[in-house]
Amino acid sequence: MTVTYEAIESKTLVSTATDITFTNIFGTYTDLVLISDILMSGAQANCFVQVGNGTIDTGSNYSYTILSGNGSTASSDRGSNDTRGIFFTNNSYPQTTTRNLTIMSFQNYSNTTTNKTILFRSNNAALGTDAIVGLWRSTSAINRIKVYPTNNSFAIGSTFSLYGIKAE
């Protein structure tokens, strides 16, 4: 039977890391799903995502629209022409003792006729929650994904699991 929802690679940190990168992602799926469960080794930090084909794109080709809530205020924000995408705000970022859980969906990631739209659902039970839509302005297929914090490191025990979903 064809496997529709397939595990591609999983990383569980046995030492702190300043970034996590998935490379050589096959283009045989329809969507990618990256699930992260993050603690920080130091103070809380915002985290960013970059993607690319062959190399990670560090150009000003990312933008995003945010919906965010912290239990008392619900807000919206955006970023344009950025060198990176974000997958949570300070309403749900990870700390040293409270985790951020994020599901990132890279829809039609290998389609070479469309720019790439990414959906994020991000939560920290102690802080709040975010829903974000991001755009990578490139028609190249995504075959690598990098996530990294602005400061400090991902703590030991943080996990990053990449899945592929294949439509018939």
Added chain:
Amino acid sequence: MWWAQLLNTISGFLGGLTPIVGDYESIATGVVGSGGAPSVTFNTIPSTYKHLQIRGIARAASGGVNAIAIRLNGDTGANYAWHLLYGTGSGSAQSAATPSTATALMSYQANPTNDGTGVFGASITDILDYANTNKNTTVRNLSGRDGNGTGEIGLWSALWNNTAAVNTVALISSGANFAQGTTFALYGIKG
């Protein structure tokens, strides 16, 4: 440190993940061809799953149309309601709702007025317990579009006030055709 990265990767492979074989299945995929189309419809959906999920990318063919409606089992009566929590990129989050309507809006899509060429909105739609004939049907959706300076992100919910098992799902571009390349993939989740 290269050795730390190597250890982290090895830890991941040895930890391993079990593929979900057979519990999450691809049912059908609809792709809009040249000339566009007003809707994408999934017919004769088997009742053998617990939940349905539709994953897609969508763009209106013209204008500033930014929403997609859902119709179940061909019901065109005022038997739907929907709610939305959304952000447009500035200020406060906003909400919208419409009760007792024949048009259940439930997702965003990109459009030529606001989004550059080749930009499509993305959506993930769950139809929970769709075959249960003791419940009205609830649909939930995470979707958004971003056009680098414009955008919308929303959490939608919709109700179909009918206990019939869902066997047809129509996704309808609300105001203009879907553009070529709009794609919806239907999956069944066993439980």
